[in-house]
Amino acid sequence: MNPKRCAACKYLRRRCPKDCIFAPYFPPNDPAKFACIHRIYGAGNVSKMLQQLPDQTRAEAVESLCFEAKCRVDDPVYGCVGIIHLLQTQVQNAQNELAKTQAEVAVAQTRLSQTQNSDF
Amino acid sequence: MNPKRCAACKYLRRRCPKDCIFAPYFPPNDPAKFACIHRIYGAGNVSKMLQQLPDQTRAEAVESLCFEAKCRVDDPVYGCVGIIHLLQTQVQNAQNELAKTQAEVAVAQTRLSQTQNSDF
Numbered sequence: 001m002n003p004k005r006c007a008a009c010k011y012l013r014r015r016c017p018k019d020c021i022f023a024p025y026f027p028p029n030d031p032a033k034f035a036c037i038h039r040i041y042g043a044g045n046v047s048k049m050l051q052q053l054p055d056q057t058r059a060e061a062v063e064s065l066c067f068e069a070k071c072r073v074d075d076p077v078y079g080c081v082g083i084i085h086l087l088q089t090q091v092q093n094a095q096n097e098l099a100k101t102q103a104e105v106a107v108a109q110t111r112l113s114q115t116q117n118s119d120f
Numbered sequence: 121m122n123p124k125r126c127a128a129c130k131y132l133r134r135r136c137p138k139d140c141i142f143a144p145y146f147p148p149n150d151p152a153k154f155a156c157i158h159r160i161y162g163a164g165n166v167s168k169m170l171q172q173l174p175d176q177t178r179a180e181a182v183e184s185l186c187f188e189a190k191c192r193v194d195d196p197v198y199g200c201v202g203i204i205h206l207l208q209t210q211v212q213n214a215q216n217e218l219a220k221t222q223a224e225v226a227v228a229q230t231r232l233s234q235t236q237n238s239d240f
Contacts, residue, residue: 042162057197064201077177081184087207094214101221108228115235
């Protein structure tokens with residue numbers, strides 16, 4: 001047993017090869033990270049997805065996959081689509097509030113200009 | 121060959137059983153829907169996720185999984201996390217714009233009340 005196996009190889013109970021595709025992104029001290037991604041996508045699919053990406057984008061891909069997997073574990077029906085719906089509502093609310101406030105500015109400016117004109 | 125096999129069983133080249141877990145959500149006339157979800161999660165993982173859910177939530181779960189899978193195919197590095205970042209930026213921008221406009225309302229109202237007071 002190699003005590004320096006990455007978290008993925010430890011989870012999969014296999015030898016961690018020198019060129020292990022998981023090792024750079026799944027350090028041995030964070031076993032939950034791989035467990036979550038494995039539960040949702042499966043190790044084979046994650047490995048396949050990483051292989052299809054250039055090296056310099058893999059760390060970001062792992063982070064986004066982990067985020068999505070965690071969201072799916074937390075919310076098995078909506079996953080991170082639930083977060084997207086929530087954010088869309090927030091954007092909509094903020095835009096409505098903005099439109100209302102812009103109308104208030106327009107009213108206040110009109111009244112101001114009327115008051116100033118009536119001074120002459 | 122059963123011409124009424126669901127898109128999933130057709131894709132997996134297997135007989136579509138009477139109680140097929142995929143059939144209600146993957147009609148034969150939309151083969152791309154299953155292909156996409158299979159490519160990202162694998163049929164076994166999708167089946168397992170659906171089995172763990174009550175019947176009445178499965179349709180929504182399939183829709184959100186399909187959405188996430190499509191996002192991952194379109195953007196293999198960020199998937200739908202890219203959309204989340206974009207929406208977070210939109211919320212932030214709208215909130216900044218709102219704060220600016222609220223400040224404009226306050227200024228206009230202060231000037232208005234000063235102008236009105238100076239009339240007396």
